[in-house]
Amino acid sequence: MRILLVGAGGVGDAIAKIAARRSFYDTIVVSDYDLGRAERTVEWLEARGQARDRFIAAQVDASDPDSVASLALEHAITHVMNAVEPKFVPTVFAGALAAGADYIDMAMSLSEPHPTDPYTETGVKLGDDQFAQAPDWETAGRLALVGMGVEPGLSDVFARYAADHLFESIDELGVRDGANLVVRDDLGNEIFAPSFSIWTTIEECLNPPVIWERDRGWYTTEPFSDPEVFDFPDGIGPVECVNVEHEEVLLMPRWIDADKATFKYGLGNEFIGILKTLHQLGLDKTDPLTVRSANGPVEVAPRDVVAAGLPDPASIGPRMTGKTCAGLYVTGTAPDGSPRAVYLYHVADNEWTMAEYESQCVVWQTALNPVIALELLASGTWTGRGVLGPEAFDAQPFLDLMAKPLADGGYGQQWGLDERG
Amino acid sequence: MRILLVGAGGVGDAIAKIAARRSFYDTIVVSDYDLGRAERTVEWLEARGQARDRFIAAQVDASDPDSVASLALEHAITHVMNAVEPKFVPTVFAGALAAGADYIDMAMSLSEPHPTDPYTETGVKLGDDQFAQAPDWETAGRLALVGMGVEPGLSDVFARYAADHLFESIDELGVRDGANLVVRDDLGNEIFAPSFSIWTTIEECLNPPVIWERDRGWYTTEPFSDPEVFDFPDGIGPVECVNVEHEEVLLMPRWIDADKATFKYGLGNEFIGILKTLHQLGLDKTDPLTVRSANGPVEVAPRDVVAAGLPDPASIGPRMTGKTCAGLYVTGTAPDGSPRAVYLYHVADNEWTMAEYESQCVVWQTALNPVIALELLASGTWTGRGVLGPEAFDAQPFLDLMAKPLADGGYGQQWGLDERG
Incomplete structure (x- = not known):
């Protein structure tokens, strides 16, 4: 697995830091519009001996599908991990498909309110633009796993x-x-x-x-x-x-x-x-x-x-x-x-x-889940094609890997189940 | 009495309109940084036959005492009526004194909070800068009637x-x-x-x-x-x-x-x-x-x-x-x-x-009171020198003139007295 991480803001940076402790992939290209920001993430990992020659910093323009696709092709990317603002979902999504890569994001394409009855009827819904392109992804035999952060995710x-x-x-x-x-x-x-x-x-x-x-x-x-x-x-x-x-x-x-x-x-x-x-x-x-x-x-x-x-x-x-x-x-x-x-x-x-x-908890919690998902895809535990949400996959291996202790190869993150009446 | 009205915003415009129905003065120069705004006020009065050759539009820079003073001298002004934002109080105040005119405003020089205990101690108080100059006004034999709108006023x-x-x-x-x-x-x-x-x-x-x-x-x-x-x-x-x-x-x-x-x-x-x-x-x-x-x-x-x-x-x-x-x-x-x-x-x-x-009520109510005060100064009912507040003058003639019916030469504005236990 060769991952292109698009965006080295708070969540992108935390994704790199969480992934750096795992070994399910070969390379992660950490990219940002601001190259310096991507470099800071990679340097942070190198300074702690966690990069192990697997991380590369690069510049990308997330608003341009060609920029995403050419960077993905240059590094023979298998999975594009989208960690930029939701307004760039359509361009990163298109760039991944153009490069023949699978795709993961943590927020879906934006909505537009109903033109006359915004507070009773839906207009363009979140993700509509992405689901409309599902046939293209199915035809290409590629997977777009959408909404795979913490919420959604x-x-x-x-x-x-x-x-x-x-x-x-x-x-x-x-x-x-x-x-x-x-x-x-x-x-x-x-x-x-x-x-x-x-x-x-x-x-x-x-x-x-x-x-x-x-x-x-x-x-x-x-x-x-x-x-x-x-x-x-x-x-x-x-x-x-x-x-x-x-x-x-x-x-x-x-x-x-x-x-x-x-x-x-x-x-x-x-x-x-x-x-x-x-x-x-x-x-x-x-x-x-x-x-x-x-x-x-x-x-x-x-x-x-x-x-x-x-x-x-x-x-x-x-x-x-x-x-x-x-x-x-x-x-x-x-x-x-x-x-x-x-x-x-x-x-x-x-x-x-x-x-x-060194990551604040809201950002870190968002970043944890796509890393677990990538690991399940890398191992072939999760497979799929087309545009799919997290609920299209078996939840048990995800929750098991998440909760399993670090010493046993898991993420050591307990989740809870409260019975409430 | 020859009045220089500095500021033809909402309150300045209403002062001109209220004064236009009175006859206690010879001339009002309506001035503004934006000459067009001053002209609109004068044109409104002319269109209704209320100007009667007593109103002149002019340009002024309220942030510059020299601009205020030279305009006042040019028109042999006896009273400078300040109707601009409070931040220009010091410059209009200084311009009036330099021109040897009396002065009226509706808000006083601004305060500055106490440097270490702003919520218990006063720093520079509202009007402090003006009261500090009271000796200059007394020496010059001129009156600055400060805070003469509705509140203060x-x-x-x-x-x-x-x-x-x-x-x-x-x-x-x-x-x-x-x-x-x-x-x-x-x-x-x-x-x-x-x-x-x-x-x-x-x-x-x-x-x-x-x-x-x-x-x-x-x-x-x-x-x-x-x-x-x-x-x-x-x-x-x-x-x-x-x-x-x-x-x-x-x-x-x-x-x-x-x-x-x-x-x-x-x-x-x-x-x-x-x-x-x-x-x-x-x-x-x-x-x-x-x-x-x-x-x-x-x-x-x-x-x-x-x-x-x-x-x-x-x-x-x-x-x-x-x-x-x-x-x-x-x-x-x-x-x-x-x-x-x-x-x-x-x-x-x-x-x-x-x-x-054609004036909204908050602005109009503010404008009413300095016009009444100017009329009392014009008639010699109110006299004074130095920097004085409205409470330094006898209230009875003010309230009488305010309440007296229009037909009897008053302003026809009733004020109320509620006994409350």
Whole structure:
């Protein structure tokens, strides 16, 4: 296996660091628009003796399929691992196919709201552009494994596991994500510093949330709908969660039999209030405004100004404490006919991810899962062709490899199963 | 009297329109950095036959004392009426003195927070720079009447009236400002559109609020301190008010005997939440940030971006409904020795100010009071020298002229007195 990693930002960097401790591949080309960023990742591994001549830094333009394809061909790449912003999904996806490589990403092609009824009907859905190209991938005999981060990704693996091993029939597949992360300034005061790109967070939180029901199919609601306090494990505790547009709702119903699929994000009241205010003042907008400046009027997008004023999420790890939990709450009927409710989850503790990987926990947790998936593909445990989600594959070997101790060749990452009434 | 009006924005324009119906002066030179804006005001009056050869449009640079002084000398100005942003107070103030003219403003020179204890101690206070120059004005035999809008302004007139006519001793002079204004878009949906410059509103609301007490002198608190629901008259009803930095607290204790002076602004919970969020995200900042744009990185101040994204307050009048109330809540002991609480107030209804003056009510209410003051100075009813606040003058003739019917030569603007237990 020869991997082209496209993007050496927070998640790409963590993918390289996690993969560096494994031996299932021959080469990883770490590429970025900013070559220096790719080089820093490789140098970090070399300085710790983990690169072992398997890592190469390269420059790439993720917005250009030809740039991706030519870099892949140059290095005889078998798998393109996409770790850039979702807006570049179409070009990296096309570049991989053009190079005859398999493809993995952690977010799917973007949605567009319904032109007249954005808060009841779907328009272009997340991943629609990719699924429309499934015949091309099938014909080429290549695999595009889409949505293979933590959410989407591990959450979809949990869905498949629940359907195969825990339930006779499923009422709802409900992804529930929550954290108790706190970031402090040098004086120890708590500051507002989102642990994930505010640009992407605004995008997913202010888009109309999508829900799937067996009788209705996919439909949308107003942002922040159906607030629910969900009790997260491992000391995180209760967090207010609301509907947010997310890939799992588009993926799970394609492969798993259930009455309903939802995604609720534990944004908390404070963050929901902030996002609502940004929207109310038009500060979420991506169209440029004309603004006065010392150098005369300039054109800037308000959302870019919001992002520029906040700390870089990749930089806040050392000032952050707490844990993040990704998981799936499944309700339905157990094989014995009794009602069952189960929360399947994985928790990442920032203190541990920083100490082990110098990577903050939200970014590290996202990066873990595609590395496990690549290892299952390398060993032939997972095989497939066409455009497939994580739930199209057997969940058991994934969860086994994830939980198996390091000493036994696993990843040593426990996942949890809470029986809840 | 020959008046130089500096600034033809919303308030300056309304001053010209209100003054145009009076005859106490010979000439008003309407000036602005943007000559076209000054010309529009004069043309509006001419089109209605109200100019009567008394109005002249001119260009001025309010940031340059020489520009103000030379324009004043050119037109043999006796009174400079400052109607620009408070940051230009020092230069307009200096220009007026240099030209040997009297001076009126509606906001005082800006404050600077205490360098180490901004939320307990005052630093440079509102108006400090102006009061420091009082000897120059006294020596020159000229008057600077500072803080003569509605708040500060009419509120200070009410303070003097209460001290002279309603109370034996005063516990608290509490300015309380509230409104029930609503702005709608073309579809009739309520939108967020502040009725006053968001730039100035952020400035006054996020600066540490100042309070005066007899035993402590001036001190400051955290922003939005001491929330209090105040019941406003004329159908406005209860509004949540919080401490805000304002000139009255600096002016009243210099001339009126009281135990305490406060200013609380009826921002309402929603607006307070918005301002807190802007502050939390650093979007209130006036230092430029480097932000990506289609034309490469640009330097913009986040507060300018917030302002650029909102409707111009001067333009929202036609889409606004409701009333605004400015007033002073006074508690203490009545001349007969009994406890007394009185709210003295003036209400402006947007529907009426738009119909009568094509001026939105918040701006119009601010403009009304300096015109009345100029008329009292023109008639010699008010006289003074040095740097004086409105409470240094007899309140009775002001309130009489304000309330007297139009037919009898007054302004026909009723003010109210609520006895409150």
